[in-house]
Amino acid sequence: MSSDPETEPGLRAALRAAASALKSDGVPFALTGGYALWVHGAPEPTHDVDFAVPEDEVEHAAASLAAAGFEVERPPEDWLFKAHRDGAMVDVLHRLQGDPVDSPLIAASGEQEILGLRMPVMPATEIMAAKLGSLSEHYCDLAPLLGVARAVREQLDWPRLRDEARDHPFAEAFLLLTDRLGISGPASG
Incomplete structure (x- = not known):
C-alpha cells in the first residue's frame, strides 16, 4: 500500500x-x-x-x-x-x-x-480470520492481504485459519495461494 x-x-x-x-x-x-x-x-x-x-x-x-x-x-x-x-x-x-x-x-x-x-x-490471527471471512464474489482483492500475510506470517495460527476457511471458497483460495507462494507453513492433511 x-x-x-x-x-x-x-x-x-x-x-x-x-x-x-x-x-x-x-x-x-x-x-x-x-x-x-x-x-x-x-x-x-x-x-x-x-x-x-x-x-x-x-x-x-x-x-x-x-x-x-x-x-x-x-x-x-x-x-x-x-x-x-x-x-x-x-x-x-x-x-x-x-x-x-x-x-x-x-x-x-x-x-x-x-x-x-x-x-x-x-491478535493478528483474529484480524486475518475476519478479513478472510469477509472475502466474497463482491470483494475478493487478495493483493493487499498477501502483503499483510507475508508481514505477519510468523504470528498467524495457520492451522486455525485453514480450519475456519473450510467450506469458504474465497478464503480457501487465499490460503492455497499463501501455501504455493511459501508464505504460510505447510498445509497438513
Missing part, C-alpha cells in the same frame, strides 16, 4: 484521540484492522482506524467519541458506526463476521504501546 503523508498523521492523531477517549471513559475496546496489523508488523494503513468494542458497549463508545470531538455517523450497516475528526475516519465495530464482539475477545487482546499510548491490540 502506498503511503500518503497527508493522511497518516491525521489517522495517527485520530487513533490516539479515540483510544484515549475510550480508555478514559472505561469503554472496553481493542485496536483491530489495518492499524492492529501495523502494530504486528504489516504496512501502515492509509484509509481508516478500526476499533472493536463489545456489542453492549456501542452507545457508551459513541458517546465517548462524540464528547472527544468526533462526529458520529450511523451507516446502514448494523455492525459498526463511524466517527470522523479532522478528516480522519475511525470505524468502531461491534460485530466481526456477523458474530458479536464480546468481552472475552477484547480480553484476549494483549496491551501494547502505540504512538505513546498503551492499548489492547487484537
Whole structure:
C-alpha cells in the first residue's frame, strides 16, 4: 500500500484521540484492522482506524467519541458506526463476521504501546480470520492481504485459519495461494 503523508498523521492523531477517549471513559475496546496489523508488523494503513468494542458497549463508545470531538455517523450497516475528526475516519465495530464482539475477545487482546499510548491490540490471527471471512464474489482483492500475510506470517495460527476457511471458497483460495507462494507453513492433511 502506498503511503500518503497527508493522511497518516491525521489517522495517527485520530487513533490516539479515540483510544484515549475510550480508555478514559472505561469503554472496553481493542485496536483491530489495518492499524492492529501495523502494530504486528504489516504496512501502515492509509484509509481508516478500526476499533472493536463489545456489542453492549456501542452507545457508551459513541458517546465517548462524540464528547472527544468526533462526529458520529450511523451507516446502514448494523455492525459498526463511524466517527470522523479532522478528516480522519475511525470505524468502531461491534460485530466481526456477523458474530458479536464480546468481552472475552477484547480480553484476549494483549496491551501494547502505540504512538505513546498503551492499548489492547487484537491478535493478528483474529484480524486475518475476519478479513478472510469477509472475502466474497463482491470483494475478493487478495493483493493487499498477501502483503499483510507475508508481514505477519510468523504470528498467524495457520492451522486455525485453514480450519475456519473450510467450506469458504474465497478464503480457501487465499490460503492455497499463501501455501504455493511459501508464505504460510505447510498445509497438513
